Amino acid sequence: MVKTEREHREDICRIGQLVFQKGWVAANDGNITIRLDAERILATPTGVSKGMMQCDDLIIVDMKGNKISGRAERTSEIAMHLTIYEMRPDIKSVVHAHPPVATGFATAGKPLNLGLLPEVVIGLGCVPLAGYGLPGTPELTEPMLPLIPKYDALLMANHGAVCYGEDVYKAYFRMETMEHFARISLVAELLGGARTLPRVEVDKLLDSRTRYGVKAKSAGEPGCPLAAEDLAGGGEEDRFYVTRSELIGLVDEALKARGLA
Numbered sequence: 001m002v003k004t005e006r007e008h009r010e011d012i013c014r015i016g017q018l019v020f021q022k023g024w025v026a027a028n029d030g031n032i033t034i035r036l037d038a039e040r041i042l043a044t045p046t047g048v049s050k051g052m053m054q055c056d057d058l059i060i061v062d063m064k065g066n067k068i069s070g071r072a073e074r075t076s077e078i079a080m081h082l083t084i085y086e087m088r089p090d091i092k093s094v095v096h097a098h099p100p101v102a103t104g105f106a107t108a109g110k111p112l113n114l115g116l117l118p119e120v121v122i123g124l125g126c127v128p129l130a131g132y133g134l135p136g137t138p139e140l141t142e143p144m145l146p147l148i149p150k151y152d153a154l155l156m157a158n159h160g161a162v163c164y165g166e167d168v169y170k171a172y173f174r175m176e177t178m179e180h181f182a183r184i185s186l187v188a189e190l191l192g193g194a195r196t197l198p199r200v201e202v203d204k205l206l207d208s209r210t211r212y213g214v215k216a217k218s219a220g221e222p223g224c225p226l227a228a229e230d231l232a233g234g235g236e237e238d239r240f241y242v243t244r245s246e247l248i249g250l251v252d253e254a255l256k257a258r259g260l261a
Contacts, residue, residue: 020051045072076136098160199227
């Protein structure tokens with residue numbers, strides 16, 4: 001069923017309330033858009049809290065970012081949304097926010113690229129990290145250009161995250177999955193490090209995507225997601241175990257060989 005413009009406005013306001021309530025944005029952070037048709041984009045304006053927006057606050061811009069209607073001004077990050085729509089004709093909505101844990105990974109220079117959870121591997125593949133670009137300038141989107149065609153969720157270095165989908169709810173749910181994955185990944189690190197799935201299991205999950213109706217672009221690009229064998233030390237088959245006495249013997253032999261014992 002084709003939605004009316006009013007229904008799209010209500011959807012954006014609902015998603016704005018959700019990202020605000022979840023703490024993914026502060027003050028006037030973030031922006032949300034929906035592609036109305038081939039020529040028009042419905043967008044959140046600049047300078048408004050996403051949790052306090054009214055439907056009539058939203059503006060409409062053309063595919064070059066020129067405002068067509070609305071009282072407020074456009075966001076300075078509209079070019080990022082337009083770039084995604086231009087490069088991905090299948091995308092109908094874009095959500096940009098600063099979810100704290102995922103953004104923590106982005107500011108630490110760490111992608112969410114480990115094959116840990118079946119739902120994430122199936123739904124997103126992984127979440128790569130785009131390099132830093134100055135907000136409000138073309139530099140913001142330049143590091144994202146190689147990644148947009150391949151992935152549906154991106155971390156933005158020292159900035160935040162952006163997700164996109166066939167409608168605004170799918171874009172939102174991808175960000176929800178990403179932030180949930182970031183939280184689990186952080187807990188795993190605090191507990192001594194996550195145990196990444198072996199390549200054979202990651203490949204099974206990627207192969208199962210069509211069975212679940214997943215249309216995500218990411219399809220196991222090299223290194224995204226990483227499997228156990230891709231990490232330092234390799235997989236379980238590359239590990240060996242020694243007793244304490246055997247380890248002491250190996251250390252003694254190494255010291256003697258270097259004339260240190």
